[in-house]
Amino acid sequence: MRTVILARRRLRRRRISWNCCKKIALAVFFFSLCLCLSAEAQARWIRVGLMTAPSAPISGRSLSGRDGGGRRFSLPASFSAHARGSNVVIQGKSYASPVIVSSPHQIRCGKVSYEGELVLRARGGQVTVINRLDVEKYLRGVLGYEINPQWAMEVLKAQAVISRTYALAQMGRHEASGYDVCTTDHCQVYRGTNVLHASTDRAIAQTRGQVLTYRGDLAHTFFCSDSGGATADVGDVWGKRVPYLVVRKEPFPSGSPKARWEVSLSAGEIQNALAKKGKSVGALSQIAIERRDAAGRAAALRFTGSAGSSVLSSAAFRTLIGAKKVRSTFFEFSPDGPRTTDVPDPVQRREAPRTARKIAFDPTPLTTAEDAQLKALIEQKKFNVDERLDMILYPERRRNYLYKALGVETPAMERKREPLEQPAETAKSIPNPARTAVSASLAGGSVTLYGRGWGHGVGLSQWGAKAMADRGWSAENILEFYYPGTTIQKR
Ligand SMILES: [Zn+2]
Incomplete structure (x- = not known):
């Protein structure tokens, strides 16, 4: 009898533990489901137009398809998709457009592999292939191409933030064609998983969701390869002024191996370009430089000939001749460039009275309490962009900024009580660059441009940002320098 009771008890215990297991399994299942759903909700999709052609070569492992009518089917490892009217034809079978190709692995279109799914749309006898994927994954195929993955992590992070911002701001740019962005530099160059690097992936992960905003809106995060020493005002390049896309003189030389360039243009070539416009x-x-910007960059050019003269923006001239030939608008007609006094540094000019003073800076490091106090004041936005940059460039000035913000004299100044010297040079003594006109004759049939930098010069300069990161600047410092007044936000 006792044996029977014990057996029953054991059975009951086993049932209880089995019920517990079932409950735990169900809880784990629902928890995982919630995680998946929240990840799905957080994912932000982007549609990238890969190609439009009469046929599209697709390949991959475990491919499956779903057509516009909801029909599901498996697909061969390699096939060509054609268009017939508004249908997509694969291996002689016709499917309602669009056909969505998915796989647990990457999918190949032509010579490039992609994450996410491929959408095949048929229209007018052409198939358009669209890669639909999470923006964070899309960025992997952008950064791997747009920036050198060997560079310091802080430049890569800055690039991740501006590429993400740029991508989100471009959403729907190609809506008429059924996608958001293209794969060329018209939007951002995208090369799928062919260009993945551990370093750029890390930069994307470390800045996940971070974008640059200005007064709550996504900022226009243009960037170029090398500004040549100072960025361009967007108004001089594309006509419309933007408060944070202004001339910024870089504090360090870029170190780009292609920092300088020269190109010879024939009179005929320039005449043809002018006629086109x-x-x-x-x-x-x-040919003469009609107007310079605050950094000395040629903003407008005057052309004089037998039938009169005309003025054209340098940016338009560069586009007409070819952006690969005239690499930037930062050029001169002489290899020596203008006299240095002709090209004032806009930042220095503004800061000259302050930086030229021989203030009794206290070079000893801040105490822990002073450091915490200064950080708190920075967070409270008690300092403007230039003051924060000044602190980064000249750490010995941090104590002065701290005590100035607190409204008391620094301990060092109290000790020394030295009268401040007046600035040696005032802004008035620097000539106005707009009055400096440099010209070149085309009597010999050609003109040579001697330039620096590469690209339109607006926004972040990748080589300039690299120089900053190599000297310890953070991604935040870099972004603050190139887009003053903007904020990093998580979206
Ligand atoms: Zn585009």
């Missing part, structure tokens, strides 16, 4: 001046005899 309706600015013909007849037989060209002279």
Whole structure:
């Protein structure tokens, strides 16, 4: 009898533990489901137009398809998709457009592999292939191409933030074609998983969701390869002024191996370019820099010929001749460039009275309490962009900034009580660059441009940012420098 009771008890215990297991399994299942759903909710999708052609070569492992009518089917490892009317034809079978190709692995279109799914749309006898994927994954195929993955992590992070911002701001740019962005530099160059690197992936992960905003809106995060020493005002390049896309003189030389360039242009080549723009001046005899920006960059050019003269923005001239030939608008007609006094540093000019003073800076490091106090004041936005940059560039000035913000004299100044010297040079003594006109004759049939930098010069300069990161600047410092007044936000 006792044996029977014990057996029953053991059975009951086993049932209880089995019920417990079932409950735990169910809880784990629902928890995982919630995690999946929340990840799905957080994912932000982007549609990238890969190609439009009469046929599209697709390949991959375990491919499956779903057509516009909801029909599901398996697909071969390699096939060509054609268009017939508004249907997609695969291996002789016709499917309602769009056909969505998915796989647990990467999918290949032509020579490039992609994460996410491929959407095949048929229209007018052409198939358009669209890669639909999470923005964070899309960025992997952008950064791997757009920036050198060997560079310091802080430049890669800055690039991740601006590429993410740029991508989100471009959403729907190609809506008429059924996608958001293209794969060329019209939007951002995207090369799928062919260009993945551990370092750029890390930069994307460490800045996940971070974008640059200005007054709550996504900022225009243009960037270029090398500004040549100072960024351009967007108004001089594309006509419309933007408060944070202004001339910024970089504090360090870029170190780019292609920092300098020169190109010879024939009079005929320039005449043809002017004619295309309706600015013909007849037989060209002279080209002159009509206006410079605050950093000395050629903003507008005057062309003089047998039939008169005309003025054109340097940016338009660069586009007409070819952006690969005239690499930037930072050029001169002489290899020596203008006299240095002709090209004032806009930042230095503004800061000259302050930086030229021989203030009794206290070079000893801040105490822990002072450091905490200064950080708190920075967080409270008690300092403007230039003051924060000044602190980064000259750490010995941090104590002065701290006590100035607190409204008391620094301990060092109290000790020394030295009268402040007046600035040696005032802004008035620096000539106005707009009055400096440099010209070149085309009597010899050609003109040589001697330039620096590469690209339109607007926004972040990748080589300039690299120089900053190599000297310890953080991604935040870099972004603050190139887009003053903007904020990093998580979206
Ligand atoms: Zn585009």
